Amino acid sequence: MYLIVFDVDGTLVDSQNTILHGLQVGFEAVGLPMPDRKTALSIVGRSLEEAFADLVGPAHADKAQEMADAYRASKISRRGLGLDVDPLYPGAREAVEKLHAQDDILLGIATGKAMRGVRHMQDTHDLHGRFVTIQTADTSPSKPHPDMILRAIAETGADPHRTLMIGDTGFDMAMARAAGAHAVGVTWGYHDRAQLTAGGANRIIEGFEDLDLALNEILEFSEVSV
Structure with missing residues (x-):
């Protein structure tokens, strides 16, 4: 898994x-x-x-x-008032749905948002039921502390070596690596390549269309169709 x-x-x-x-x-x-x-x-x-x-x-x-x-x-x-509606990035929904459909893959969230903010995002974009573990600032120390990833691993029974974080900041990368997990950085967010690399990114991708290859290379998804 x-x-x-x-x-x-x-x-x-x-x-x-x-x-x-x-x-x-x-x-x-x-x-x-x-x-x-x-x-x-x-x-x-x-x-x-x-x-x-x-x-x-x-x-x-x-x-x-x-x-x-x-x-x-x-x-x-x-x-x-319906004023704070954040759009999904191109390809985000497709990536989540594609991975969610795989029997050997569990999805999670680790965010500096409060749970209230995550629920709002799920409501806005109809993404309930995709993530089996959701870690937020309500219950964990701030990134880059590894607690969010460690909690996600504990809740799902996952192996750290089969766990991967996808994020846009060096905080995400450092959090994952400190928990013994892998890290993929994305370039469309708030930190640049240098910051992602300094945080410990295993791979950096330019768009969600590049995610399949990164996952295959890092986690050796030879038996999983992504």
């Missing part, structure tokens, strides 16, 4: 605009200036408190909780 775990933001869904809006709300809540777009998006994948702490630095680390709370409140309000 193989376990393939997906990140969400920057991997399955293009959430940059809604994330930037939430970050702006957080900075405005404490009267601090918003960093530039590239810097702001560099923390995607981290849990909110850690992300804000990284962005504001030690001088304002005490404000991170208030900023995270403002971000969450904004998200809940906007979702209730």
Whole structure:
């Protein structure tokens, strides 16, 4: 049995605009200036408190909780109004459905989102029932701590050597490798190739159409049609 775990933001869904809006709300809540777009998006994948702490630095680390709370409140309000709808990246649905259909493959999620955000994504894109394990910031330390992958492995009974993380940040890559799993980086998210490589990516792909080959090479899917 193989376990393939997906990140969400920057991997399955293009959430940059809604994330930037939430970050702006957080900075405005404490009267601090918003960093530039590239810097702001560099923390995607981290849990909110850690992300804000990284962005504001030690001088304002005490404000991170208030900023995270403002971000969450904004998200809940906007979702209730139908405003925060993040589109799937091209090929994401097809990749998930294709892998889900394989008898020897289990799918999971490991994300810096809260479970509430994952459920919203599943509701929006009709992706309920595809993922047998969902690990979020509600119950695990922030990436790159390996807890999310270790929990996913424990819940499914998977072998770490048959477990693979697909994500767009060096945090995802480092998390997977620290758990003894494999890692595939994607280039359409928030970290560049250098960051993915530094995190420990086994392979880096340019689009979901390249995923089959990466999985075959890393996990030796000789007996599995993907």
